[in-house]
Amino acid sequence: MNETNNPISEINIEIFSPQKRLKLRHIEKKNENEMEVDTDQDEIYKSRRLMIPGQSIAKEGEYLKGHGTFHFDGNLIASVCGNIERVNKLVSVRAFKSRYNGEIGDIIVGRITEIQGKRWKVDVNARQDYFLMLSAINLPGGIQRRRTSSDELQMRNLFVENDLVYAEVQQIMGDGSVAIHTRNLKYGKLQNGCFLKVPSNLMKRSKMHFHSLDECGVDVILGLNGYIWIADTEQQRKQQAFIQKHERENFDQPLVLPEDHKEITKESRERIARIKNSISLLAEGFMVIHPKSIMQVYKQSIKMALSAKDLLHPEYIRQITTYLSTLPLENDSNLDMHEYPEEQ
Amino acid sequence: MRGSFRLFYIQKKKEQQKNEQNENKNNNNSIDIQRNNRSDEQFRQIFLKSGIVSQASGSCYIEIEKTKVLCSVHGPRASHKTEEFVAAKFNCELKYTTFSSSVDKYDYTENNKEKDQSLIIREALIGSVRLEKYPKTVIDIYILVLNDDGNVMVASITAASMALADAGVEMYDMVASCSSVCTKDRILLDPSYQEESLPNTTNILVAKMPALNQVTQLVQSGDLSYNTVIEAVDLNIDGCDKIYSIMKQNLIDSLEKQLKDKDNNNNNNNMDIK
Amino acid sequence: MQKISNTEIYFIENGINSNLRADGRSRNDYRHFSLETGEIIHASGSARLKISDTEVLVGVKAEIKEIKNAQSNNDKQQEDLKRFIFTVDCCQSASSEFTEQKRLDQYNIELAKQLERLYSHPSVVDVDKYLTIVPGKFYWNLCIDAMVLDSDGNLLDALSIAIRAALYNTVLPKIKVITSEYQEITFEVSEDPEDVISLKDAIENVPIFITLNQIGSQSSFIIDSTLQEELCINSKLCIGINQKSMICSIQKSSGMEGLEPQTIIQMIKSAKQIGVQIISTMDKALKLNP
Structure with missing residues (x-):
């Protein structure tokens, strides 16, 4: 029985007024020109430089280019907004906001989107859907055996579309597709x-x-x-x-x-x-x-x-x-x- | 022959226009209208016939006095998209013919009013069909309004429900609907076109599944107090029950006739063999 | 597109049955919303509304409409009576649900038609007092364009509240009618920005929509649903309520199931209470900030 006797709680409405809006602050330009990064390693690391696309990091030959950078006109230039990371001679820019990039061993939660032959397609908020192979899950009963064609026909009994799964990234193939697995008792369907x-x-x-x-x-x-x-x-x-x-x-x-x-x-x-x-x-x-x-x-x-x-x-x-x-x-x-x- | 027909048609149109003008004058003077042959709660004559379109899975033709609506159901038939895996896709399209109304102008393309009414009819029917029984399929309902003399929505929903039953689609129950027009102090069931177009009135449409006692569609527009709304909705729900009994009777009659025809054919065949 | 699994639906349904939704609100709780008026300078009136992540922008443009045939037939008369013309545009960037163009068009028309139905009764705004220039011949027509910038559920409510606020904010220039010798009518539109008619008092009877979503058992319904909750609904009843507790429009939509008549009566009762409360809070807030 719906409680129509329940007093409806206060409804909050707030009116903005133009004066209340925050004024844009002008941030002073620091030295925009190419900075010679020939100073200490530690200094770069500690300064935690913020990069925007097109901003120059260093001259071409000095560092190896990693993710988020490219060579142009003799310079190493950032291609995303983010922090510089440096490991010895490898410089990369890690973005503040990007799609998830899977790495082997990552633990993720995914949503099944499709059931294909011998595998499920899982949406993990990455560039592409990841694959959960039929051979990469624990069969009920915990028995270890080869997956037969009857297993393939009964895939619906294990995971259906829109189910949530708790899994780990298993391997990344040559063409960029990623396989995940739930071969552990703690992984599996979330309910x-x-x-x-x-x-x-x-x-x-x-x-x-x-x-x-x-x-x-x-x-x-x-x-x-x-x-x-x-x-x-x-x-x-x-x-x-x-x-x-x-x-x-x-x-x-x-x-x-x-x-x-x-x-x-x-x-x-x-x-x-x-x-x-x-x-x-x-x-x-x-x-x-x-x-x-x-x-x-x-x-x-x-x-x-x-x-x-x-x-x-x-x-x-x-x-x-x-x-x-x-x-x-x-x-x-x-x-x-x-x-x-x-x-x- | 043709010449005389045309003359007859033109005369009839002039008569119609004259009547409309008179009615307009009446309407402009007062909102109280005189219902010619029936009381406020009386329905007009309804004629139903199902199974008339040979190419469709199921069909039904309905006449509520002058309003004529034809509905055909195609499906469940295969769909190629895999997203329809869990349950059937249910589409509903309403179309007014270009000659259905002397007042409104209808084109060959779909206009907004038709789209809106299609959505309302779809909503009324979708709760009654067992869509989960037909995964990977599409059920299409096409409704054609041949003449608009008021209460088109009720006619469409009734015809569509009968057509679905005729097509053998699994349903929880048939959908009966009823609409009314509320003026200041009167509630008129089964309004005609004139009554629907009165200014300062409200329209209410109710569609219901009587066996399950569930309302599948409720549309109201206009300004009404809470009590009037409840009263009107109750009245419409009773009206739905009446229409439902007409639908049921008609369906049983047509089925019996089909069985009789089948028996007759069998007898004839037996006689031939002899 | 947002999707949801069966066990999540079960969790949400049970929460609603015990009057505690996934984000801690009870069934009748509205989220916080912020309203801003007068943002668009070129429109006669505008408003922007943000309910959590749902963001809606409404602009009102006034134009003069001439009624040519006084003795037109019925439908023309109805067209001429329409003082409000609604268009709704859901940006494709608003939500990944809106990527299919055909579905998006259909959705836009559905919303626009529902709003039209809400404003269909002539008592919504006193036409004679505010929107008449020359009685019988020239009227103000208000073209109301609504844009959905971001969607997190409860779109129709947000649209109706924003439209009401935009109308509150609308000003129409004063017009002097000059009849020349040959019965020609010309207008002199006042250029003075102060010489205007404001519609602040005209919106007394303007209604807003309250959407009630029925989830789970027949008797439990919620208001102000989030996108996740909207994936679990059995059916939805949109009820238009104005300040005087009059019911201006009802429409059932997006339902795979029917509603029992008892539930409908309860829903209308609830909507009445909540609608009146929202309108009064809104009016108070709008009056404080002109």
Whole structure:
């Protein structure tokens, strides 16, 4: 029964006025001319130069050109907006915002788009869809055997279009197509949770991508391609136990989750919503997304006594973003997106 | 022969125009209109016949007094795109013939009014068809309005539903629809063209699946208070039930006739063999 | 194109049944929106609305329409009565859903027709007082062009609210009618930017759309859906409400299922409450910032 007795909460409307708009600040031009990069290696690295397309990095012969650069007229020129990276003599420019580029060993979350012969096509927010070969998944029951033609006909029982999968990049072929695999018990189909998409450049490479945030009882999977999965810890444990039992005992029968295994309490939903809004907040502020930063936003929102939906309000977003920027610099590694920190 | 026919036609058109002018004058004077032969809640005579277009999977012709609508269903037939994997694609196209109205001007190309009405009809019907039973197929519904004398939407939805039943497409239930025009204090069911074009009135169209008691389409335009809306919607829902009984009766009659014809043919064949 | 798997639909449906949506809002909660008027100098009135990621820009242009035949037949009369002409344009850059041209055209026409239906009743704006130049012959016609710049669900509501704000912002120049000896009518349009008729008070009865999406069980419906939620809806009812709680338009759309009559009655009741509240908040905010 819909609660028409429920008082409708306040509706917020804000009117902009032209005076309130931020004035463009004129940034003084630094030396635009070709800078001779014959200074220390460390200096370039520490200066964290920001490049725009067409900006000259160095003279042609001095460095090897990596991604994001090209030779022109005797100069090495950047072709994307981003930071310079340098490893010895190799110079590359890593873009701030680009489509996800897969590398072997990356852990990602993908969405099945198509079922083809002996493989699935998976959308991972990259330039092309990645392939999940039939031979690269674990068959139900865990048996190791050759895939037969009857397996091929039963692909629909495993993954259907629009399903979410948790997988790892296996190999990159010569023509640029990428194969992923789920050959591990922790990988596979994701069910009964919430999906969220953020720019892939905000995801940091780390040892673990599956985080069980104990303080809130929420499981978070941060795929390196920017696809994020949020679910309730308790429900996922129950679900996993049921699936494993099913695999051991009767894997040849279709898997049907009973209703009580799919239940999520209202409190857990509130926590999941809060985590979801925190991650959106970080994405909007272009800040790196990892469990530490998510928990910071989460705790701050609880300290400010906000409900989950208040985190959608621009005023609160502004407040929390300013708070985060005042935290010590080690936490705010917005610029060092290519560093590999040690995660517990 | 031809000459006399043309004379007759011109005379009739002049008569029609004169009538319209009179009605206009009446309308300009007062909003209260006199319904000639029926009460506010009475429907006009309905004539239905299905299975008349031989090339289509199913078809139906409907006449609500002077409004004439022909509907044909093509499908389910194969579609080449793979996106239609899960359920059938459902298309609906309404077209007014160029001679259907002496007032509105219709072209051979689709204009916005027809597109809008096609979408409304599609919405009314899509809830009744079991689309998931026909993956990788397309079901096309083509509706042709031969003469517009009001209540075209009701005629179209009714004809389309009957045509789908005639085509043997799996459905949850047939869709019956009813529309009305609300003036200041009266609600007129089954409006004629004159009544629909009155200024300062509101139109309500309701389409319903009576067996499941679900409303599949509801369109209202105009200014009404909450109570009037509820009253009008209730009245239309009752009207839908009445139309549904007419549709059901007609379908059963035509099926019985088909069975009888089949029996007759079998008897004839047997006699021939003897 | 945005897609969604069955288990995600299940998650969203259950959340809505227990009155807690995926982003923490309850069923009747509206997102925050920001409204800006008067951005486009060349239009007679304009407004820009942003509800989270949905961004809509509306411009109003006024032109003078001459009614040639006084005794035209019925349909012509109706055409002449139309004071508002709507066009909706969803930019293809607005969403990856809009890449197919044919579907996009259809969608644009659908939205425009729904808005037209909303403004179809003559009581929407007092034509005699504000839009008449010479009664029976010359009227102001308002061409309302809406552009969808970005889409995150709830388009129709955003369009109707932005159009209402744009009309509030519209000013029409004062016109002096000069009848010459040969019964020729010429206009003298006042060049003074201060000498204008504002439509601020004319929009009293202008309605807005409230879209109610039915998801999950028959009795649970939500307002202000996000794009993800719109992929899970069973059916949608768009109800036009004006300040006086009068219902100006109802249309059911994009539904694979029907609605029970009880649910429809509840939806209309809810829409009434919410619509009146939004209009009053909007008017208050608009009055504070002229």
